[in-house]
Amino acid sequence: MQALRSYRLLVTWQSLRKKAYLPLMMAVQTLFSLGIVLGYPLLFPTLDRTTIYLIATGAPAISMVSVGLVALPQTVGEAKSEGSLAYMRSLPVPRLAYLVADLTVWLAIVVPGVVLGVLVGAWRFGLDLQVSPLVIPAVVMVALTATCVGYALASVLPYMLTVIITQAIVVFVFMFSPLTFLPDKLPAWLETIHRLLPIQAMGEVTRGTIAPNEFPLPPGAFLTLAVWCVLGFLVTYAAMTRRA
Amino acid sequence: MLLEIENLKKVFRSGVRANDGIDLSIDSGEVFGLLGHNGAGKTTLVNQVIGLLKPTDGSIRIDRRDMIADPGLARRLCSFQAQSQVPIDGLTPRQAIELLGQLRGAAGADVRRRRARLVDALDLGEWLDVDAARLSGGVKRLVAFAMAAVAPGRLVMLDEPTNDVDPIRRRLLWQQVRSLADEGAAVLLVTHNVVEAERSVDRLAILDAGHVITEGTPAELKARLGAELRLELVVDPRATELPVSPFGRSAVPVGNRLMVGVPMDAAGPAVGWAESLQRAGAVEEFTLGPATLEDVYVAMVGGLEVRPAEMEESFDASAA
Structure with missing residues (x-):
């Protein structure tokens, strides 16, 4: 009961703190999706059917990854360096309640961008998407994994290093991750790396549930995400409860 | 407890x-x-x-x-x-x-x-x-x-x-x-x-x-310092040597000020000494007042180690 009450109050606190940024975050995410969906056809005027579907389903995936692995670690890192994370840790609430409350608010920030991304993509390319009901667990899983891994990054690394690494992640996610293209386009060594990282699985479950008629849903993708999600959560929780 | x-x-x-x-x-x-x-x-x-x-x-x-x-x-x-x-x-x-x-x-x-x-x-x-x-x-x-x-x-x-x-x-x-x-x-x-x-x-x-x-308690700490009064001398910034206290008590420099501990019965001689320093041009001005916790603090922690900004803040607060 105590944990639930704390959770509810902390969700209120964190959403009030972020409410000023919410419209901005939504705008940025929509621009992300718009940029991808409207920009690719400018680069490549003739797009085949598969590529169009890849772009339309890759945009929401990129949107989730960029919030979880870029915006979140930067915000958490800043909170860590300015001491506000220590203040939250000094409150008489279960650390788990704090962490889950913060993740809840981040998930709420991610979802509008995802929905907008899909809608804009479908409208721009005139797609008839047969969205699978699995899209809900897929989006939750992708967003949760991205936020947990992002949180773990910020918890473990010094702030400045977090900022530098998240900048590198932006380039890596946009240019060298199989979200808007299939992994076989990558050089063999990078393909191997992506089999271990969670980003490829994020792309697979997103497109496999938004456009199930176009793309298969590899059976192991959810499992890969679950492993990364639990790992990220445990690292974050350990950092949150650690007394240096 | x-x-x-x-x-x-x-x-x-x-x-x-x-x-x-x-x-x-x-x-x-x-x-x-x-x-x-x-x-x-x-x-x-x-x-x-x-x-x-x-x-x-x-x-x-x-x-x-x-x-x-x-x-x-x-x-x-x-x-x-x-x-x-x-x-x-x-x-x-x-x-x-x-x-x-x-x-x-x-x-x-x-x-x-x-x-x-x-x-x-x-x-x-x-x-x-x-x-x-x-x-x-x-x-x-x-x-x-x-x-x-x-x-x-x-x-x-x-x-x-x-x-x-x-x-x-x-x-x-x-x-x-x-x-x-x-x-x-x-x-x-x-x-x-x-x-x-x-x-x-x-x-x-x-x-x-x-x-x-x-x-x-603040009173105990002041009593432990053994000086009931504080003579504060504003020293000429060009002076190469600081005045030496004749009272055998703590004398702590803080910036261009010298805080001298003075026993209660030596208030008269302390003012006389300060006036003579002022006439000689070694001291620009001086004040004699009751010792404060700050004197205890400065004496114990060491005046030179106290950062000027902190001392200014203390002085500002006392002025307020």
Whole structure:
């Protein structure tokens, strides 16, 4: 009961703190999706059917990854360096309640961008998407994994290093991750790396549930995400409860 | 005693011995000041009590219960105002104070009543429903205090609560600190503002390089200094040598000032000596007054090591 009450109050606190940024975050995410969906056809005027579907389903995936692995670690890192994370840790609430409350608010920030991304993509390319009901667990899983891994990054690394690494992640996610293209386009060594990282699985479950008629849903993708999600959560929780 | 700290040691991985065998105890109803300049180990001590840092050695007990073994209990028994600003941008003071009260487990009606009382007492009414992002640093600091005081624990720890607060509201704040103790809490007040501490604390300890170098009531500490009066000489900045005190007491240089301890019965000769120095041009001006806690502090911690900015702040506060 105590944990639930704390959770509810902390969700209120964190959403009030972020409410000023919410419209901005939504705008940025929509621009992300718009940029991808409207920009690719400018680069490549003739797009085949598969590529169009890849772009339309890759945009929401990129949107989730960029919030979880870029915006979140930067915000958490800043909170860590300015001491506000220590203040939250000094409150008489279960650390788990704090962490889950913060993740809840981040998930709420991610979802509008995802929905907008899909809608804009479908409208721009005139797609008839047969969205699978699995899209809900897929989006939750992708967003949760991205936020947990992002949180773990910020918890473990010094702030400045977090900022530098998240900048590198932006380039890596946009240019060298199989979200808007299939992994076989990558050089063999990078393909191997992506089999271990969670980003490829994020792309697979997103497109496999938004456009199930176009793309298969590899059976192991959810499992890969679950492993990364639990790992990220445990690292974050350990950092949150650690007394240096 | 409510809070009992014994032989507390904290050695960081860098090798810094931030706390080096600290013994302290604070009782309910008492305002206890922890003084010392930056890097003395004050915040490290507080962070160990609240369970953010783990001591290298020693014990911390509240109500005879081991806080090192149960940091969750420590957070429930202590309320805490951190030195850094609280993360409340986006919330109004009303929301922030009430949320904190509820998070500390108090009932909604009690929280609202106490919030109203604190907002009145600290004269924060005009900002009650303004987004904290638009508040000045001083007002935010007062809101942070109200957050620590709205549903206080058995021990209330305040780390530099008056930073950035205007002189009028500082007084209001000190009254509320006293109320917390009167209502039965033990208050641990961390500050480097010696002048304010003298007026507000029941007992204090001075921390230097991780050690408690003295502890007692402000009156006891002044008596221990052995000088009832303080002669403050403003020395000619071009002078190559400082005047030598004929009173055999402490004489501590602070910037271009020399603080000389003087026994009560030597007030006349002290003024005579100072006048002769002034006539000789070695001293620009002088004042003779009762010794203050600041003199004890400066004598014990060492005038030259006190950073000028901190001394200026103390002087400003005394002027206010």
